[in-house]
Structure formats: structure tokens, C-alpha cells
Amino acid sequence: MVLNIIFEQMKQLLLIGCVLLALNGNSQTFFERDTTLNVKRTAWTSGIIGAGWIGSTVSLQAVWYKEHWSDFKFFDDSKEWLGMDKFGHAYTSYSLTKDISSIYHWAGLNRNNSLIVGSSVTFGFQLTLEVLDGFSDKWGFSWSDLGTNTLGIAWHAWQDLLWKEQRFKLKFSAHTTPYAQFRPNTLGSTIAERLLKDYNGQTYWLNINPGMFLSRNSKFPKWLSFSFGYSVDEKLHGDLNHYQVITENGKALDFHAKSQFLFSLDIDFEEIPVKKPWLKTLFKALNHVKIPFPTMIITGKELDWHPFYF
Numbered sequence: 397m398v399l400n401i402i403f404e405q406m407k408q409l410l411l412i413g414c415v416l417l418a419l420n421g422n423s424q425t426f427f428e429r430d431t432t433l434n435v436k437r438t439a440w441t442s443g444i445i446g447a448g449w450i451g452s453t454v455s456l457q458a459v460w461y462k463e464h465w466s467d468f469k470f471f472d473d474s475k476e477w478l479g480m481d482k483f484g485h486a487y488t489s490y491s492l493t494k495d496i497s498s499i500y501h502w503a504g505l506n507r508n509n510s511l512i513v514g515s516s517v518t519f520g521f522q523l524t525l526e527v528l529d530g531f532s533d534k535w536g537f538s539w540s541d542l543g544t545n546t547l548g549i550a551w552h553a554w555q556d557l558l559w560k561e562q563r564f565k566l567k568f569s570a571h572t573t574p575y576a577q578f579r580p581n582t583l584g585s586t587i588a589e590r591l592l593k594d595y596n597g598q599t600y601w602l603n604i605n606p607g608m609f610l611s612r613n614s615k616f617p618k619w620l621s622f623s624f625g626y627s628v629d630e631k632l633h634g635d636l637n638h639y640q641v642i643t644e645n646g647k648a649l650d651f652h653a654k655s656q657f658l659f660s661l662d663i664d665f666e667e668i669p670v671k672k673p674w675l676k677t678l679f680k681a682l683n684h685v686k687i688p689f690p691t692m693i694i695t696g697k698e699l700d701w702h703p704f705y706f
Contacts, residue, residue, distance in 0.1 A: 427673030430504035437503035445496065449521055456528060464532045471529070471536025476634035478655055482544040483600040483626060485522075489548030490566045491684055492518040497556070498680065511556050515549050563608045567601040567623070567662065567686040569706050570594075575651070578641045579632050599627040601686050605664050618667040623686060625658035629695060660691040660705065 430437060457465075473481070497514030501507060522545040530537030548566070555562050573596040576583035584590035591597065602625075607618035631653040632639040641649045665679035691705035 427677050429502045429673075433504040438500070438505070441499050441503050445499075445517060449517075449524070453524055453528070456525075461528055461532050464534050466531060466533035468530045469536045471538055472540070473535075473538050473634070474540035477595050478628045478631060478637075478653060480595040480598065480600075480626075480628055480631070482540060484598075485541050485544040486548035486551065487566045487568055487600050489518055489522055489545045490552050491548075492521070493549045493552040494562070497552070507556070507560065511553055515553055518549055519545065559608075561608065562666075563605050565603040565605070565621070565664070565683065567603055567684060569599045569601065569625075569686040569688075571597045571706050573597040575630065575632055578649075578651075583632070595628055596631055599625040599658060599686070601625045601658075601660075601662070603662055603664065603686070605667065607667065619664050621662045621664045623658075623660045623662040623689075625656075625660065625686075625691075627656040627658065629654050629656055654695055657694045658691050658705070660686075660689045662689060663687050 493511075493514045495514075496517050497510045500513050501510040505513065523542065526537050526542055526545075529535040529541075551564070551566065552562065555564060570591045572587060572590050573594055575596050576585070576590045576594045583594040583596075584592065601623045603621040603623050605618065605621045607614065607616045607620065610616055630639075630651040631637070632641075632651050637653040639651045639653075641651070643649060665683045666676075668679060670676055670679065686706075688704050688706040691702045693700040693702060693705075
């Protein structure tokens with residue numbers, strides 16, 4: 397659900413960005429960061445983020461939660477989906493903190509104040525979603541979700557405070573799998589839904605950039621990263637690691653959920669040396685997603701190799 401929200405917000409932000417560019421008339425100036433507080437930019441930024449926050453909350457309550465509204469309760473989902481949803485919460489919070497902090501930094505706030513605002517807004521927004529879950533008869537307020545939200549925020553904050561850059565980036569990739577056809581309501585019925593809801597096709601990555609730890613004279617490319625990923629396979633039910641499906645011809649299919657650990661390479665677009673501010677902004681947006689590369693996958697005691705994995 398969180399990824400669906402973020403996906404829609406990204407489309408809205410892209411539309412807003414295009415409108416601003418058209419009105420601004422000078423993309424070079426627009427994408428350049430103000431070195432002092434720009435009240436106009438800060439006001440517009442706060443207004444758009446605030447409207448998105450309120451609008452998404454009202455829309456979710458009216459559309460998603462209305463038919464499932466009940467008394468507030470807590471729900472322990474810490475052991476569901478082999479932890480994949482928790483990786484999703486951490487990744488989403490990390491990405492939101494990074495983006496919102498960057499936007500306020502662009503508006504002229506100094507680095508520390510931008511980080512405080514970005515972290516606070518992200519925590520508040522994610523807490524709002526958890527409270528809505530708490531009033532749902534299908535879910536409930538999850539302390540483990542809140543914990544991983546906080547972890548994602550902290551993952552960005554400590555690096556920004558220590559190095560003033562992100563040397564351990566969180567990324568995401570996804571592909572379709574054959575499992576969604578057996579539980580389309582849960583894993584998605586369309587391609588877009590399957591990419592966002594089928595955990596079997598999702599991978600969350602920890603990107604480590606060695607070049608950032610080396611001296612400036614090192615010839616190791618700063619745009620090259622080592623990627624360590626986590627995913628699952630044959631996971632069709634949140635609670636159950638064994639799930640059986642009876643096909644139309646009466647054949648029984650047994651699925652046994654298992655964790656997967658992956659290793660690959662990736663491109664750190666933010667470390668590609670470009671001068672144009674608009675191109676730097678584009679590369680920053682692209683850097684949320686891992687680029688397809690040859691990948692080694694460990695599933696239990698099995699080792700597999702994919703020449704092209706996304």
C-alpha cells in the first residue's frame with residue numbers, strides 16, 4: 397500500500413515540476429540551489445508537501461479505509477512476508493527523508509535544518525498512515541512498521557550528519573513473477589499492481605560505494621557501487637510459508653516460501669560528474685531504482701546466476 401502511495405505522489409511531483417519549469421522559463425536557474433533562505437521557494441515547497449500530506453490522508457480515509465473503519469487497535473505483523481514489507485517501510489522512509497531534505501536544501505535552508513524538516517515530515521506522514529491502519533478492521537497500528545519507518549529515517553540522517561553524503565544508499569527494483577495469478581487480489585491483477593504488491597518480484601538493495609571511502613586521487617570510479625539485495629520466492633501468503641493452490645484441472649501446487657540474498661553491481665547516478673543542475677536533479681531521481689546488472693542469487697543452499705536481473 398505504501399509503495400502505491402509513493403508511486404502516485406511521484407507522478408504528481410513530476411507534473412508539478414513540469415508546470416514550475418514552464419512558468420519559470422529558465423531551467424538552469426530553477427534547478428540551482430539557493431545559498432540563502434528563499435522564502436518564496438520554501439513557502440511553495442511547504443504548501444505542496446502539506447497539500448499532498450492532507451490530500452493523501454483524506455483520500456485514503458475516504459477510498460481505502462471507509463469500508464473497513466473500526467475501533468483503534470494494535471496489530472503485530474512483524475513476522476509476515478518474511479520481512480519484505482519491513483524493508484519496504486525502511487526504503488520508503490529513507491527515500492522520502494532524502495527527497496524532502498533535498499528539496500528544502502534547494503529552497504535555501506542549511507543542511508542541518510533541511511535534515512530536521514525532512515526527517516520530521518517523513519516521520520509525521522508515515523505515522524499518519526499507521527494511525528489510519530490502526531482504525532482499519534483489516535490491519536492495525538503496527539509498532540514494527542513504526543520502528544522500520546524510524547530506521548529508514550535514521551539511515552539517511554546519520555550519514556548526512558557524519559559525511560554530508562550518502563555512502564550506503566537504499567534502492568529498489570521489481571519484476572513480474574508467475575505467482576500473482578494464484579492470488580491476484582493480494583499480489584496484483586495488472587502489471588502495475590504486480591510490480592507494487594508482489595513481494596516475490598521485489599528486491600530491496602543496500603548499495604555501498606567504495607569510491608566514497610577512497611582518496612580523491614584514487615582511480616576507482618565513484619559512480620560504481622556494490623549492491624546487496626534481499627527478496628523472497630514462492631511467498632504467496634503473509635502468514636504462511638507453505639501455501640497450496642488447487643488448479644482448475646484439480647492439480648495441487650505446493651509453494652514453499654524462502655528468503656533470497658543477492659549480490660550485484662550498480663550505477664550511482666549522483667556520483668556521475670555532470671555540471672548542469674537539471675541533469676543532477678534527474679540523476680538524483682533515477683538513483684532510487686537499481687539498474688539491471690548481472691546478479692548472483694543465493695536461495696537456501698542453492699546458488700543461481702542471472703545475466704540480467706531487475
